[in-house]
Amino acid sequence: MVDPTTESVRAGPLPRYHQLKELIRARVRAGEWAPGSAIPSERELTERYRISRMTARQALTDLVREGVLYREQGRGTFVAQPRIAQQLLHLTGFTEDMRARRQRPEARVLDAVMTPADASTADRLRIPPGQPVFRVRRLRLADAEPLAVETAAVSFPGCARLLDEDLAASSLYGLIETKYGHPLADAEQEVEAGAALTDEARLLDLAPGDPVLRTRRVTYTQRRQPIEYAVAVYRGDKYTFYTRIVRDGAS
Amino acid sequence: MVDPTTESVRAGPLPRYHQLKELIRARVRAGEWAPGSAIPSERELTERYRISRMTARQALTDLVREGVLYREQGRGTFVAQPRIAQQLLHLTGFTEDMRARRQRPEARVLDAVMTPADASTADRLRIPPGQPVFRVRRLRLADAEPLAVETAAVSFPGCARLLDEDLAASSLYGLIETKYGHPLADAEQEVEAGAALTDEARLLDLAPGDPVLRTRRVTYTQRRQPIEYAVAVYRGDKYTFYTRIVRDGAS
DNA sequence: AGGGCCAACTGGTCTAGACGACTAGTCAAC
DNA sequence: GTTGACTAGTCGTCTAGACCAGTTGGCCCT
Structure with a gap:
């Protein structure tokens, strides 16, 4: 239960709309506002938290885009049904991904080098071929x-x-973001099915020809620079890839 | 080239921010504003199109979320690099998907019936098991x-x-949206690799055991109702699945 | 009882400002 | 030459209103 007498959105260094977002998210997660039920109207939030309507709308619009809420003009704003696997729909590295799936991640480094970019890597990272990566x-x-x-x-x-x-x-992502100061924004990923090659089969404990999931991913920073190009081969029998696809108004 | 003397964002029935979005999108697509270059500042757009800054920001914020632009505080707003396959990153049915890939789509209906929902279908569509679908x-x-x-x-x-x-x-999506009045919003999709079963192999002109891509998709309306649950088996050698993953602030 | 109007809500769009945070360039003081 | 202060420009946040558009339910008239 969230104590309504101590909540405020007008204190602290964080933006008010951001505080309101987290406050609503907490109530939804706690089940206090059930899926399908209406949350307070924008004008009600305005009065309750002493903020202007545009500020309240900024919080709600963000949450609608994230799929937490949905709006119906003339009726109100409602709590969305929870997603199948909410936590798996975001861009994460392998470590975070496995933790979300409640599995224990490990990694063995096979090799790590600086090497000239081949044509395909250079193309996707938008750098000259041969530049060391x-x-x-x-x-x-x-x-x-x-x-x-x-x-x-x-x-x-x-x-x-x-x-x-x-x-x-x-975590490679953790290092890139935190230690090297390149916050990540999103990634474009290609996924296809294939058959395990001999050396892949050996590493993955499969027979050659067994089904595998191949992914190629280009990760972009918030400044829209491609910073990572990753190719992965997953065991087909042990991994499912989750994603959310938006019906976009883009023409 | 866009004629700057006849452009206006203050006429017509469409919202001004929407007109501004399309106008910017057109300039970017035409190459008039090159990737990486700055577009006019928000205050400049304000004066040029005689709109208020919040309206201009609404257009820019949308385009940033769609990946067309990116912002850097203190510096400006810039044109993003074009995506690998811009058109494939949206929620589409098979027909639109194939057209975007410049392939000619066809469909053969194997069967179409009203049938009681099995447990898995009922669960994903959030309806009682046995309800006709x-x-x-x-x-x-x-x-x-x-x-x-x-x-x-x-x-x-x-x-x-x-x-x-x-x-x-x-197009099933086209019918659902236009004729039956249920506009779609987004979908959650699961993708995994597998081996073709005997009957799948026969239909797809494969040998049993050949790699296939299996997808399961739940499509939601703008009112957050799950309306379609689709399971598909794709030939592994002929189909690549594209998606965009966002690094979300959701906690 | 039925139909239609109207009022009171909801979210959608828009205005004309304000101040803060951050960037980049200039220029004076050291 | 380097440093630091200043300034002008950018986006980020926020306000207190306005009117439009869609929904709902009640009330009145027929």
């Missing part, structure tokens, strides 16, 4: 069983410093 | 070659009328 190949395990082989190529000024990191223990 | 199984072809077998279960009041539709020629 950091390339790391890791075997990924979930609950101590091999799940995927992932090869990531990373390019940003000073990326050679990644050679000194312990990538068996650290 | 419209179920259609279609063989999908691209450029006259078999590509996928898709089974869609649809549930809305009056969905039995779908029995009279020609689903070899019509």
